[in-house]
Amino acid sequence: MGAQPSDTAPHKNPTLADVAAAAGVSIATASKALSNRYDVAETTKVRVLEAAEELSFSPNLLARGLLGGRTQSVGIITSDLEGRFSLPIMMGAEGAMAADRSTVLLSNSRGNPELELQHAKALLSRRVDGLLLVGDTPEPRPPLRLQTVVPVVYVYAPSQDPADTSFVCDNAASAKLATERLIGAGRRAIVHLGGPAQSLAAIDRAEGTRLAAAAAGLELIGGAPAMGDWHETWGWSSVHRLLDEANEFDALVCGNDQIARGAMDALEARGLRVPGDVALIGFDNWSVLCADVRRPFSSVDLNLDGLGRAAIQTLITPGAPVAGIHKLSGLIVDRGSIE
Amino acid sequence: MGAQPSDTAPHKNPTLADVAAAAGVSIATASKALSNRYDVAETTKVRVLEAAEELSFSPNLLARGLLGGRTQSVGIITSDLEGRFSLPIMMGAEGAMAADRSTVLLSNSRGNPELELQHAKALLSRRVDGLLLVGDTPEPRPPLRLQTVVPVVYVYAPSQDPADTSFVCDNAASAKLATERLIGAGRRAIVHLGGPAQSLAAIDRAEGTRLAAAAAGLELIGGAPAMGDWHETWGWSSVHRLLDEANEFDALVCGNDQIARGAMDALEARGLRVPGDVALIGFDNWSVLCADVRRPFSSVDLNLDGLGRAAIQTLITPGAPVAGIHKLSGLIVDRGSIE
């Protein structure tokens, strides 16, 4: 009795003081033994470690964070309800963080700038070391209207302010890559079935296709990319139209996998073989459409996971992030629909 | 000079002391004015509020959390890489949290129990008020091997320990609902195209279908649910087989939307109309398969968002959560493929 370790109250986390008492050392020494960054006698260190283990000691990171240093956490605000694009980005980011023993604080702004601002403030109140703003379209967005002492990085949707740091997909370069691949496989009569003419992603992908064709001295069938919408039906009806109008074509670059899927179905319905008669490539590499299906097809993977990782790297690396828009190119996942 | 508000260092968050100094009051009074929970003179309150606004004061929640109360945050550990099921659950959870001015700390265990444990400890070190463990299959899982002072709730994959609290989808009840709907629409010759015979989700969905049919005095075509896998090809080939073997059927209950999609395609290929000749319903309500397509079809929505909300409610409600497995039923989203 007397100098005994105090009985910890039933539902309370043990503190460093409890560990120190159990090990018969001062709090300072216990702290040093645990941190492994100061000279502590080996036997003392062992005693402290055992005591900590015994008590299931879990250091209070709030206290540590309060000491002024970094909290080893970043806040991610996603604007995407569907998660179609943001999920892989988030997972990449989380993976990069976890490898660093850091944590992600997640919020969903639901595309609402007011809510985004509110969440940003809340995350900053928790003293995150940085903020990742994940958009759901490639259109540049207004910057966060908030002074922050920690860095902010925009992902997928870049900030309109060139002084900010943004990471985005290079849709044009990726489409070029896909088209070059088709041309490399001997295709000459290429059609681009694009998304909506107002969508920047659709425009960039169409332009990338056109540029790659032009570089090979080719003009797209129809004279220009055919812009429509993002749905299967557009791919389906476009192929029927092309065939009905007796267009000759041997390759289809589709603006996304849904269009590609519609096109695949139409080609099958008309008795054409892929890639025998027509080569085809989609965009987004969404497995439910291009991999996990009756007739898999090749697709451009935008490497969203890598985008998230890259953004986090930049965010948690000490020093101000490099300003400007960083574009990351995708890569082709081949499933035999090209050649 | 002298009693002037100190010039805040360039890259540092203002503290309550800064606000108090700017407003010419003590820290205690500034705190009370901001918290709005104590008697403070109206004019004083206004001065403090203005000072806080002026300095863009953002209270340090780490400090507040350190005072021993709750941190207004929960940790979510998801085991699902794909996010197919966990994303809607997470979004539901996040929504329920945000409405409460709380924050989500997110980790991904990638289905690895060791990593899960590690992440749980890390989150607990950040003193979250509770832990949500989101699985990716309905199979019961071993409980987290960790003593926690805060509540733990399992979602989607229940804990094997009945003393734990779990929230899961009621696959059987949902399949019953779907089948009853078909029967209500006058269908009598029902086929169930199920997932893998080893999958609990597939088994429950099949059993729910069988029970609903039996309750109406019907036996499933083929005598029992047909179990296969989760892919389109299985739906596609099953329908061809049924027709080749001259089975008579007027309704298809599919174990998921991919099977349903394959079945839809086969029915079309064989010249049958939906729902004219055959009614069809899928499972999961995955819009890329059942809504956003050439021929939309009805599907069971498992209300994963609601599952996430319910779990969070339980988690953040003071008092120990009710032990046991709470089952939530889905609902039918009709797109005209039933009648």
Added chain:
DNA sequence: CTGAAAGCGCTTACAG
């Protein structure tokens, strides 16, 4: 190698 003390930024009894 060890420990007493100050301090991170707040909140909350407790006096006045």
Added chain:
DNA sequence: CTGAAAGCGCTTACAG
């Protein structure tokens, strides 16, 4: 209505 003081759980110079 206001403020001085203690304290939440840690870390880090600073003495010894």
